[in-house]
Amino acid sequence: MTETPLYTALLSHQSLRRASFHTPGHKSNPAALPQKLLSLDYTELPDTDSLFEAEGPILRAEEAAAALFGTKRTLFSAGGCTLCIQAMLRLAAPCGGSVLCSRVVHRSAVNTMALLGLTPVWSMPEDLCAAVEQHPDVKAVYLTSPSYYGELADIPALAAACNQHGIPLLVDNAHGAHLFFTDPVLHPIALGASMTACSAHKTLNVLTGGAWLNLADARFADGAKNAMSLFGSTSPSYPIMASLDYCRAWLEEHGRAAFTQLQARVHALKTALQAMGLRVLGMAPDDSPLRWDPTRVTVDTASIGLAGTKAAERLRQAGCEPEYADSQCVVCIATPFNTEEDFTRLETGFRELLRHAGAPLPAGNTIAQLPPLPPVRASLREAVLAPAESVPLALK
Ligand SMILES: Cc1ncc(COP(=O)(O)O)c(C=O)c1O
Numbered sequence: 001m002t003e004t005p006l007y008t009a010l011l012s013h014q015s016l017r018r019a020s021f022h023t024p025g026h027k028s029n030p031a032a033l034p035q036k037l038l039s040l041d042y043t044e045l046p047d048t049d050s051l052f053e054a055e056g057p058i059l060r061a062e063e064a065a066a067a068l069f070g071t072k073r074t075l076f077s078a079g080g081c082t083l084c085i086q087a088m089l090r091l092a093a094p095c096g097g098s099v100l101c102s103r104v105v106h107r108s109a110v111n112t113m114a115l116l117g118l119t120p121v122w123s124m125p126e127d128l129c130a131a132v133e134q135h136p137d138v139k140a141v142y143l144t145s146p147s148y149y150g151e152l153a154d155i156p157a158l159a160a161a162c163n164q165h166g167i168p169l170l171v172d173n174a175h176g177a178h179l180f181f182t183d184p185v186l187h188p189i190a191l192g193a194s195m196t197a198c199s200a201h202k203t204l205n206v207l208t209g210g211a212w213l214n215l216a217d218a219r220f221a222d223g224a225k226n227a228m229s230l231f232g233s234t235s236p237s238y239p240i241m242a243s244l245d246y247c248r249a250w251l252e253e254h255g256r257a258a259f260t261q262l263q264a265r266v267h268a269l270k271t272a273l274q275a276m277g278l279r280v281l282g283m284a285p286d287d288s289p290l291r292w293d294p295t296r297v298t299v300d301t302a303s304i305g306l307a308g309t310k311a312a313e314r315l316r317q318a319g320c321e322p323e324y325a326d327s328q329c330v331v332c333i334a335t336p337f338n339t340e341e342d343f344t345r346l347e348t349g350f351r352e353l354l355r356h357a358g359a360p361l362p363a364g365n366t367i368a369q370l371p372p373l374p375p376v377r378a379s380l381r382e383a384v385l386a387p388a389e390s391v392p393l394a395l396k
Contacts, residue, residue: 018316019342021297021332022323023202025178026243029337032205033246037239051076051236052229061245068248069180069214071189073221075228076244077211078236081174082108084197084213086115087227088170091195091220092140093118100135102128102143102153103370106172109142112231114384122373125153132161144172145188148324148331149281150296152176152186159192168194168217175293177212178203178335181251181259182294189214200244203295203335204251207243258336263294266334269343270297273350277357279303281329297332299350305358314356318349327361 026032042048049056058076066074077083085108093099099113101120113120121138123131132141141162145153155171162169171188173179177198179187188196194217200206213228215221270280279300282292301311312325320342324331332346378386 016319018319018321019338019345020321021334021338021342021346022321023199023333024206024208025201025203025333025335025337026205026207027335027337027342029205029339032337033207033243037207037242037246040239040242042238043235048238051078051241052225052232052234054225058241061241061248065212065244065248066214068252069187069189069212071214071216072218073215073224075213075215075224076236076241077213077228077232078209078240079211079232080201080209081172081197081199081211082106083228083232084211085109085172086112086231087213087224088195088197089113089116089118089140089142090227090230091223092168092170094223097139098135098137100128100131100138100141100167103373104147105142105144106174109144109172110380111384114381117381120380124370124373129154129157129161132158132165132167136165136167138167140168140170142170142172144174146173146176146179146293146296148175149298149329150175150293150331151282152291152293154291155188155191155193162194163192168220170194171196173197174199174211175202175296175333178259178295179293181255182263183260184290186290186293189216195220200247201240203333204247205243205335205337206247207237207240209237210240210244210247212244254336259295262334262336262338265340265343266295266297269334269347272347273297273299276351276354277304278350278354295334297334297346298329299332300329301353302328302361304354305361306353306356307361310356311353314353315346315349318345318352320346320349
C-alpha cells in the first residue's frame, strides 16, 4: 500500500491514549455504541428506507425520538447540526426577509443566510430580548445556546417575547443535545423554543455527523424533509443514522441515571478545581443553575496567568485532550462515556498547571468579550459570496 497520511495520523493520535474531553461524545468507549455499526454501512434498499423520503424504519426511528423529546417532529441529520441549521432557516424564511440574530452565531448560520439571501439584523446577546420588541416584523429570532463555554441564554424570556409577536424562536443547540437529561431540564425545546438544531454527536453517544432537528411548532413539520433535502447529501451515512436511533433507545433506558451521575462527577471535579484556586465558569455563588450547562467544564486559566491555549498544551502533556481553548479559557466536554480515570487525569492535569501560575493576564479577545457591532457596509450575501482576498488584520 502507498502512504495513508490521514489514516496513519489517526492511528498515531490514538496510540497517545489521551483522555478525550472533546467531541464526539461517545469517547470511543465500547459501552457507548455497538461495535458492529461499521458493518451496517448500507444504503437505500427496499428494507432500509430513505432519509428524505422516510416512510419505514427511518420514519419510525424519528417518531420514537420525537416521542422521547416531546416534539411535534424530530428529523435525523447525518450532515451534522449544520444541516439542521440550514433547514431551520429555510423553514422559517422560505422567501427571504430579515432574521433577528444574536451576534454570536456559528459560521453555518452566516453561510446559510448568505445562500438563502436572508438579511440578518444583528443584536448583542444581552440585548436580544429587547430587540424583539423593536423588530416585530422579522421572520425569526435566531441564537446559539448554550455557548461553547456552556452558558445558556434566557430561553423562557425570549420565547415569551417571540410568542407575543408570533415569531418563531430558532436555537442552535449544537452543544446542548443532552440537556433534556440534566437536572434541571435545560433543553431549549422544553423551555419554549420553536425549533432546535442539536449536534447529538458532540455530547451523546452518536457518530460524528449525527444530529437532530427538533420541531416544537407543528406549522413547520410538513416542509421539514424538503428543507433538509435542499442542503443534504443524497447518500446519508446509515451507521450515523443508526447511531442516532441507538442513542435514543439508550437515553430512554439510561439517560436520566447516566446524566445524574455525570453531573455529580463534574460538580465534584469543578469543586476540586475551585479549591485549587482556579476560576471555573458557572460556579460563582451568584451564577444561576438555570444559566449554565452542568456538564461543561470551562476554566479561566488567564486568571492564573496562563492563556487557555497554553493551558491546553500543558493538559495535552498531562494526557488530556480538551475541546477548545482561546486566550482566556480552556473548555472540556465531559459525557457519561468518560471514565473515572479520565476525570482523575484531568484533575491532575489542572493541578500541574498551577506550577506554572503567574499574575492574571489582561482580558484578551475571546468569544466572551465581543467588540461592538460594526456598521453594515454590504449585504451578507455580497460579503460572503463576493471575490475576496486576505489582508492583514492590522494595516498600520
Ligand atoms: C455553536 C455551533 N453550532 C453549529 C455547529 C455545527 O455543528 P456540526 O459540526 O454538527 O455541523 C457547531 C460546531 O462546532 C457549533 O459549535
